[in-house]
Each structure stands twice: as C-alpha cells, then as structure tokens.
Amino acid sequence: MNEFLGINGGQLLVWGQFVVLVYFLVVNGWYMLLLVSSLLEMRRHLLLIADEARHLLLSSTLSPTISILAPAFNEESTIEGSLRALLALQYPNLEVIVISDGSKDQTVQVLIERFDLVAVKTIYEQRIKTKPVRALYRSATYPALVVVDKDNGGKADALNVGLSFAKGALVCAMDADTLIEADGLQRMIRPFLYATDVVATGGTIRVVNGSEVKSGRVIRTRVPTNALAGMQVVEYLRAFLFGRLGWNRLGGNIIISGAFGLFRRESVLSAGGYLHDTVGEDMELVLRLKRLSYERGGPGKIAFVPDPVAWTEVPESLKVLGRQRDRWHRGLADVLWRHRGMLLNPRYRVTGLVVLPYYAFVELLAPAIEAIGLISLALGLIYGIVDWNFAALFYLTAYGLGTALTAFTLILEDLSFHRYETFRDRALLFLWAMLENLGYRQMTVYWRLRGLWKFLRGRKDWGAMERKGFKPLAAPTARA
Amino acid sequence: MTVEIALLVVAVIIYFSHGLWLFINHRRIQRSTEAARESLARLVTRGTINVEDVALLRELRHDVQESMFLEMSRNLTGAGKERLRFVAREVSLLDRARQLCASRRWTRRLRGARVLARMDVADPLVEILLADPHPAVRAQAAEWAAVQPSVPIITTMLTMLADPATQARFAVQDALLRMGGIVAEPLAAFLETHSGLPAESGLRVAESLASTGFRPAALRHSGSEDAGVRIAATKLLGAIGDAPSAERLTELLKDPDSRVRAAAAQGLGRIQHWQAASQLAEGLRDSAWHVRREAGLALRSIGAPGALFLRRALKGDDAFAADMAQLVLDLPAAAAAG
Numbered sequence: 001m002n003e004f005l006g007i008n009g010g011q012l013l014v015w016g017q018f019v020v021l022v023y024f025l026v027v028n029g030w031y032m033l034l035l036v037s038s039l040l041e042m043r044r045h046l047l048l049i050a051d052e053a054r055h056l057l058l059s060s061t062l063s064p065t066i067s068i069l070a071p072a073f074n075e076e077s078t079i080e081g082s083l084r085a086l087l088a089l090q091y092p093n094l095e096v097i098v099i100s101d102g103s104k105d106q107t108v109q110v111l112i113e114r115f116d117l118v119a120v121k122t123i124y125e126q127r128i129k130t131k132p133v134r135a136l137y138r139s140a141t142y143p144a145l146v147v148v149d150k151d152n153g154g155k156a157d158a159l160n161v162g163l164s165f166a167k168g169a170l171v172c173a174m175d176a177d178t179l180i181e182a183d184g185l186q187r188m189i190r191p192f193l194y195a196t197d198v199v200a201t202g203g204t205i206r207v208v209n210g211s212e213v214k215s216g217r218v219i220r221t222r223v224p225t226n227a228l229a230g231m232q233v234v235e236y237l238r239a240f241l242f243g244r245l246g247w248n249r250l251g252g253n254i255i256i257s258g259a260f261g262l263f264r265r266e267s268v269l270s271a272g273g274y275l276h277d278t279v280g281e282d283m284e285l286v287l288r289l290k291r292l293s294y295e296r297g298g299p300g301k302i303a304f305v306p307d308p309v310a311w312t313e314v315p316e317s318l319k320v321l322g323r324q325r326d327r328w329h330r331g332l333a334d335v336l337w338r339h340r341g342m343l344l345n346p347r348y349r350v351t352g353l354v355v356l357p358y359y360a361f362v363e364l365l366a367p368a369i370e371a372i373g374l375i376s377l378a379l380g381l382i383y384g385i386v387d388w389n390f391a392a393l394f395y396l397t398a399y400g401l402g403t404a405l406t407a408f409t410l411i412l413e414d415l416s417f418h419r420y421e422t423f424r425d426r427a428l429l430f431l432w433a434m435l436e437n438l439g440y441r442q443m444t445v446y447w448r449l450r451g452l453w454k455f456l457r458g459r460k461d462w463g464a465m466e467r468k469g470f471k472p473l474a475a476p477t478a479r480a
Numbered sequence: 481m482t483v484e485i486a487l488l489v490v491a492v493i494i495y496f497s498h499g500l501w502l503f504i505n506h507r508r509i510q511r512s513t514e515a516a517r518e519s520l521a522r523l524v525t526r527g528t529i530n531v532e533d534v535a536l537l538r539e540l541r542h543d544v545q546e547s548m549f550l551e552m553s554r555n556l557t558g559a560g561k562e563r564l565r566f567v568a569r570e571v572s573l574l575d576r577a578r579q580l581c582a583s584r585r586w587t588r589r590l591r592g593a594r595v596l597a598r599m600d601v602a603d604p605l606v607e608i609l610l611a612d613p614h615p616a617v618r619a620q621a622a623e624w625a626a627v628q629p630s631v632p633i634i635t636t637m638l639t640m641l642a643d644p645a646t647q648a649r650f651a652v653q654d655a656l657l658r659m660g661g662i663v664a665e666p667l668a669a670f671l672e673t674h675s676g677l678p679a680e681s682g683l684r685v686a687e688s689l690a691s692t693g694f695r696p697a698a699l700r701h702s703g704s705e706d707a708g709v710r711i712a713a714t715k716l717l718g719a720i721g722d723a724p725s726a727e728r729l730t731e732l733l734k735d736p737d738s739r740v741r742a743a744a745a746q747g748l749g750r751i752q753h754w755q756a757a758s759q760l761a762e763g764l765r766d767s768a769w770h771v772r773r774e775a776g777l778a779l780r781s782i783g784a785p786g787a788l789f790l791r792r793a794l795k796g797d798d799a800f801a802a803d804m805a806q807l808v809l810d811l812p813a814a815a816a817a818g
C-alpha cells in the first residue's frame with residue numbers, strides 16, 4: 001500500500017484495527033459493568049415487589065391524580081380500541097386526555113360518536129406556546145375522558161397542549177397506539193410515592209408483533225417469526241432490562257421512552273415543556289429536567305421501573321425501520337449537541353462526567369467507529385495485510401462478546417419476568433439473538449450513520465411510520 | 481478469543497438449562513399446587529379441618545405455600561380470614577413469618593412482615609418493625625398497623641408522620657386513613673403539639689377525615705411560617721367548612737403565598753361562602769393565574785352574589801380580572817361543577 005504522511009498504508013490499517021479493537025473491548029467492558037449493575041438492581045426490585053399489596057393504592061384517597069396524555073394523528077381505525085384500554089387501566093384517580101393533532105381523517109368524529117363527547121369550554125393556563133386549540137370535548141359517559149382537537153403541530157406540540165389541560169400532579173406521556181398493561185400505572189408510580197426527588201419514571205417497552213391482542217390487552221406473548229421484528233425484540237430487551245436498569249443503579253438514566261413515561265407535571269411545565277424543533281423530544285426533555293435540577297435545585301431523579309410494561313408495534317420493513325433508526329440517531333445527536341455544555345462538566349456530576357461521555361463516545365460514535373473497523377478489516381483482508389486469525393479475533397471481540405452479553409440479558413428476562421414461556425419462543429429468541437450480528441447489526445450501523453449525516457446537514461423530518469395494527473385489528477394506520 | 485467463546489457457551493447452557501428446569505419444575509409442582517389450592521379453599525370455606533388437606537398444604541414448597549395463602553388472603557375478611565389464619569398457623573406459615581421478622585436481613589424482615597400483615601396477625605413483632613432501619617420494612621409494618629388500631633399503635637404511627645423516608649410516610653398516612661374516625665382525636669392532639677413536616681403530613685390525613693375536631697389545629701397551622709403547612713391547613717379548613725373556618729379562609733385570601741390564596745379561594749367556593757364574595761372578587765385581580773382561576777370558579781359556585789361580582793369585573797379596569805370573569809361566565813354548568 002502507498003505511503004501516507006510517511007507512514008505505510010498497511011501499518012495504518014493494522015494500527016486502525018487495533019484502535020477499533022481496543023474501543024470494542026472498552027465498550028463491552030462497560031456493558032459488562034452495566035449487566036452486573038442490572039442484575040443487582042433487578043434482584044433488589046424483585047425482592048421489594050414480591051407479593052406487595054398494590055391493590056391498596058386503588059382505594060387510597062392519597063393516590064396522586066395521573067393525567068394520561070395520548071397524542072393522536074389520523075388514528076381513526078385504532079383510536080377506539082386504544083382508548084377503551086386506557087379507560088380500563090386500574091388506577092383510582094385517572095384522567096385521560098386525547099389530543100388530536102390536526103387529524104385529517106375521522107379520528108375526532110369517531111371519538112365523538114363512540115364516547116358520547118360534548119363540546120365544553122374550560123379555563124386553562126397556557127404556560128407553553130402551542131398551536132391553536134380548535135375544540136375541547138368531555139365525555140358524558142366517561143367523566144375521566146377529555147378530548148382536545150387542535151391544529152397540527154407535531155407530537156411535542158400535542159403533548160404541550162395536553163400538559164396545559166391536565167389536572168393531575170403527574171402526567172403519563174404515551175403514543176396513542178401503545179398498549180399499557182392494566183396495572184402498569186400502579187407499578188410505575190412507586191418511585192413518586194417512595195421519594196420526593198423523582199421527576200420522571202419510565203417503564204419497559206416490549207414488542208407486540210407476533211403476540212395475541214384482545215380488547216387492547218396482550219393476552220398471549222409470543223416471539224415473532226418475522227426476523228426483523230424478532231431481532232428488535234432482542235434489542236428492546238437489551239435496551240430496557242440491561243441498559244436502563246443498569247444505569248438506574250449507577251444514577252445515570254437520561255432516557256424515558258416517549259411511548260410510556262410518567263412525569264411530574266409542574267417540573268415539566270417549569271422546564272418549558274417539550275421542544276418542537278427536535279426529533280428526540282423525549283430524551284431532550286429528560287436531559288433538560290436533569291440539567292435544571294443541577295442548575296436550579298429541585299427534583300431531578302430519573303427512575304426506571306422494570307415491571308410496568310407497555311407494548312408497541314415495531315416496523316417489519318427495512319425501509320420503515322431504517323427511517324426510525326435514522327431518526328433516533330439524529331435525535332441523539334441533536335440532544336447531545338444542545339446540551340454539549342454539560343459534557344465533562346463537573347457541575348453536572350455523574351450526568352456530565354459519565355453518562356453524557358458514554359452517550360457521545362459509545363452510543364453516538366459507535367456506528368462510525370464500527371464502520372471504520374469493518375471497512376479497514378475488509379481492506380486489510382483484500383490486500384493481505386490482516387490475516388484471517390486477526391479477522392476472527394476482531395469479529396469475536398466486536399460481536400462475540402456482545403452476543404454473550406445479549407444472551408445474559410435473555411437469562412435476566414427469564415429469571416425475572418419470564419414473559420416468553422414456551423420452548424419455541426425461547427429457541428426463537430435465542431436464534432434472533434445469534435443472527436442479529438450477521439447483517440442486521442451492520443444495517444443499523446448504516447442507518448445510524450445516515451442519521452448522523454442528516455443531522456450534520458440539518459434535517460429534522462420524522463418520516464412516515466407504517467403500522468400493521470395489532471391482532472386482530474388488521475386495518476393499517478399511518479402517522480406522520 | 482477463548483473468553484468470548486467460553487462466555488457464549490456458558491450463556492447458552494444457562495439459558496436453556498433454566499428453561500428446562502422451569503419446564504420440569506412447573507410440571508412437577510403443577511399437580512400438587514392445584515390439589516393444595518383446592519384443599520385450602522375447602523378448609524377456608526367449610527370451616528372444618530381435614531387432616532389430609534392440611535398435610536397436603538404442609539408438603540408444599542415454602543414459597544409456593546406463601547404465595548397461595550397471600551393470594552387468598554386478599555379476598556377474605558371476617559370469619560373466612562380467621563379460618564385462613566388458623567390453617568396458616570397449622571402449616572407453620574405464621575411461625576416462619578415470625579422468624580423472618582427477626583432476621584438480620586431486611587429483605588427477609590420485609591417478607592415476614594408482609595405475610596403477617598396480609599394475614600392480619602396481631603403480632604408484637606411487627607409492631608417492633610415500625611421502627612425498622614429499612615423504609616420498605618417500616619412501610620410494610622405500617623400497612624399491617626392499618627388493621628390493628630390500638631392506642632399505642634396509633635401513637636407510634638403518628639410519630640412516624642415525621643419519618644424521613646417518603647415511602648414510610650406515605651404508608652403511615654394511608655394506614656391512618658384506613659383506621660378511620662378512631663384516629664381523629666389522637667391526630668388532633670398530635671397536630672396541636674407538632675409543626676413542620678409531621679404537621680403537614682398529619683394535616684393531609686385530617687383533610688380526608690374532615691372532622692371539626694381538627695379546627696383548632698387547622699387555625700393554628702394556617703398561621704405557620706412554613707408555606708407547605710399553611711397550604712395543608714388551608715385545605716383542611718376548606719374541608720371542615722364551618723363558620724370559623726370560613727372566616728379564617730377569607731383572611732387567607734391575602735396570604736403572601738399564591739398557593740395558599742388559591743387553596744383558600746377553592747375552599748370558600750366549595751362551602752359556597754357568599755359572605756366572602758367581595759374578597760373573592762379581589763382575587764380576580766391577583767397576580768397569580770391559578771388564584772384568579774380559583775377565585776373566579778369560587779364566585780361562580782357561590783351563585784347569584786358571585787355572578788354579580790363576575791359581571792362587574794367584566795366592566796372593570798383590570799383586563800386580567802375581566803378575562804378571567806369572561807372565561808368563568810362562559811363555562812357550561814357541567815364544566816363549572818367539574
């Protein structure tokens with residue numbers, strides 16, 4: 001190979017390979033630490049919740065009111081089922097606010113007819129500037145239901161409107177098509193009852209594809225046979241059971257999923273609500289709440305609770321999945337850029353010194369480093385500079401250790417919640433975990449790189465998310 | 481390379497062996513569990529003790545037996561619960577729970593307290609756990625105390641209103657509320673002598689009980705320097721709603737803290753104290769939005785005198801007061817009630 005700046009190109013490739021190898025070792029070492037941390041946290045959590053009397057909360061006058069904020073855009077085919085499931089959640093002081101974000105279909109009409117809605121006026125304080133509200137409805141049949149019809153402004157804007165109308169001390173932000181398990185809120189509220197410094201809690205998101213759903217409830221959990229969905233099941237388990245749970249113990253949670261999160265309403269309002277001009281509005285809000293707690297004082301703890309579960313449908317097409325991952329990575333880049341002042345800043349303690357460097361150097365840059373590693377490995381093999389033994393070592397370090405960690409995550413799930421019961425599901429889950437590194441992971445590297453590139457070019461669009469609909473609801477829905 | 485392969489192999493072995501173990505174990509205990517569940521149901525419903533049924537329950541694995549009893553305890557009260565307790569005693573579940581309560585590990589003490597609480601066993605061991613070093617155990621003991629409302633327990637529970645752990649404090653407040661009217665007198669006496677956080681926690685409980693016996697304490701705490709205590713006291717006055725309370729609520733409309741002013745307006749609206757209409761109308765000019773809102777809603781709920789002030793505010797020189805008055809007057813009846 002040619003000389004470059006006086007260094008032999010071959011040498012450069014080999015050195016590059018070693019740098020990438022060390023990077024993977026460090027990253028996987030950190031993951032190992034997270035896994036141990038999540039094991040300890042899970043054990044403690046299971047001991048605390050075993051046979052607890054959550055039903056007492058249902059009859060307590062002290063239970064704080066929770067307002068569920070469910071933004072909906074063109075959800076006419078699924079909104080009734082989703083809303084009935086929400087109204088049936090087992091929590092005593094519940095308010096459900098559906099915000100139709102300028103739906104162009106019959107979403108609002110469906111709601112008016114099926115839930116006996118009547119137009120009302122109400123007095124609310126608009127502490128956050130939002131798109132205009134067209135109408136407000138209350139249900140004559142369900143006193144806890146409020147429907148807001150507003151001009152289209154995106155999910156963040158819809159959530160901000162919901163925040164203004166909410167009466168609860170706590171607000172639960174979710175997607176209209178997320179299925180929350182019946183006792184999910186009883187479980188999710190625990191950190192707020194147990195500590196005064198908690199500002200937000202998040203629950204586990206699981207993949208519904210392949211499972212049986214009836215009346216808005218998952219009645220039989222199955223691992224999907226579709227490879228793309230199956231590998232996402234593995235990814236979600238890894239992200240929630242080992243990633244977030246592990247960070248919980250280390251005090252470094254900064255992500256609450258936009259599909260299911262519980263927030264202290266006053267804290268969110270004081271922070272200015274959700275930002276409109278970012279695609280990572282959920283992570284941005286959590287990081288802002290955390291940042292403000294350091295700067296102004298006040299509650300700032302973010303808690304992840306593993307047992308409340310919300311089910312979501314994941315994409316089964318490469319095109320849609322690619323768009324989603326690209327958007328997630330743009331969101332991450334955007335949030336880290338907005339809050340770059342916190343990075344390595346001792347004022348923000350563990351968040352500034354550990355969590356943000358992790359997200360910047362591991363989560364954000366990983367696809368770039370992985371791509372460099374893979375390309376240089378291929379070049380090295382082509383030019384005969386790298387031998388096959390080194391290539392095997394590289395692959396096993398980069399992916400083998402990751403696969404072992406994933407397998408331990410599956411064990412963690414099996415030892416704790418054990419949602420996938422049959423041998424068929426177990427084998428399928430393991431198969432997807434093994435196959436994940438043979439193509440799927442490399443594709444996610446490409447999508448994330450694409451997201452990074454788009455971020456650098458200033459793109460902020462969401463892209464369409466196509467859904468098949470839960471079984472037995474077959475009608476497709478779309479959201480923008 | 482060897483490390484990675486070894487880790488992967490270990491993970492595979494653990495994962496599938498655990499699955500196999502679960503499968504075998506499930507099949508092994510399924511039959512005996514079903515039979516034991518039927519035995520327990522028979523013992524509890526019939527009221528006669530069948531030695532074979534008890535023996536079957538005794539043979540169960542301890543954790544399975546414990547879960548079975550706790551599951552059933554949730555749906556039983558009175559004589560049924562008494563019979564369940566008797567059977568639990570016969571199969572040594574309660575003895576084991578007592579031993580757990582004395583353990584050095586908090587997780588075991590928690591389990592022990594949980595069993596005794598759910599079985600409503602009046603055991604002094606759990607009372608001792610009200611002072612446990614771990615908040616989860618204290619909270620569990622407080623849950624137990626809810627169905628043991630004796631004077632010494634209520635006294636201990638009241639002192640626990642100052643518990644630094646939110647979890648324990650919440651459990652104590654909830655337990656006191658579940659005890660019902662019996663705590664009113666000791667709580668009133670407690671509120672007379674305490675201030676700060678314990679007072680604030682106690683006032684919240686008192687608000688739900690809303691007895692006039694709390695009036696002296698509420699009046700005293702409404703002048704507290706701590707805003708949190710004043711808010712709780714104001715809400716309690718609103719819940720009591722008699723003439724002296726209404727008078728004090730009217731004074732509290734001028735409190736320096738906007739949350740107290742809002743709570744006072746809300747309380748006056750709730751008791752429809754028309755005599756405070758002019759002071760509430762002043763509230764429409766308040767600098768805090770939520771005070772203006774509560775004042776407006778209170779005026780509306782008062783009826784004709786309140787509506788008069790609202791209409792007058794429409795023509796007044798204060799644009800904020802006029803806006804709020806307009807919003808309130810535009811409300812449909814149902815929304816105003818809500």
